[in-house]
Amino acid sequence: MSINLPSHVFAGSPLTSKSSNPGNPFSPxxxxxxxxxxxxxNKQSACSSNFKVLLFNCGRPLASSISVSVDSPPVWNLGWISLDDLIRLLESTGVQLSGDQFVYLGSRADDNVVYWAIDVSAERSLVPLLRSKQFCFVELRTLMVATDWADLQAMGNLAIAGHARALLEWHNLSRFCGHCGEKTLPIDAGRRKQCSNESCKKKIYPRVDPVVIMLVIDRENDRALLSKQSRFIPRMWSCLAGFIEPGESLEEAVRRETWEETGIEVGEVAYHSSQPWPVGPSSMPYQLMIGFFACAKSLEINVDKKELEDAKWHSRENV
Structure with missing residues (x-):
């Protein structure tokens, strides 16, 4: 079984890191x-016109929309701002930003543009000015749903936005060294952090939280087990998912989570694919969804009401 997509949502970013050679003006x-x-x-340099910045506010990227027709939904685009335009915005509002707040995202192979991200959640005065220029900060999940998944360029931009959100949220969560407790400082253009304590200087790297997500299948009756949480909108159902615990394999996590949440016993577990998932809670913004098919050995459902509102077998036609 396969999915007719070049890559999953939030995967397949078109950006790559330029060389770290100091002689390369586009290196991080x-x-x-x-x-x-x-x-x-407060002025442009020789290369600043080649820099584009994506602003974030409370985990939401800047975006704009255009209406193609009255009958069609709006088309959303990321609100990239050139560094020169951003400097002019800062001058008009009196906002001061530090260079260390910028996070390097990379460059495309086919242009000389360098892409950056910055969290401006604390700079409330920028919001009305950006709104007057037809920009707004939009939830990444909203952009995910609104994006045409057949549009490769739009999917690439969504992957860039997901990468940027994950890095910025990681910066917010790693302000202090877990070894000695001192403040951390961004290094390597925001892609790493380092403890400010001279006797420690521990380097800190972004990490992902692995999550298993599984489609549990009743092969004999051609059905799939889907669950529903209380926060879901009407008619929304999802695959089961859960975090991997220390000391267990991916397959064991699939079986344990399925049993704990629904009382269904799982036998065969088959890997499907993986997907970056930067739209989880802000406390865990850099997850990696690892997808599986799981074959049910039992069929009677016993829902853990602390975890789920409901779980049911759904036929292929019903889905």
């Missing part, structure tokens, strides 16, 4: 120095 380190110089002088 050299690019960050350009940003710092531009911010301090």
């Amino acid at each position: 380190t050299a690019g960050l120095e350009t940003i710092k110089a531009s911010l301090s002088d």
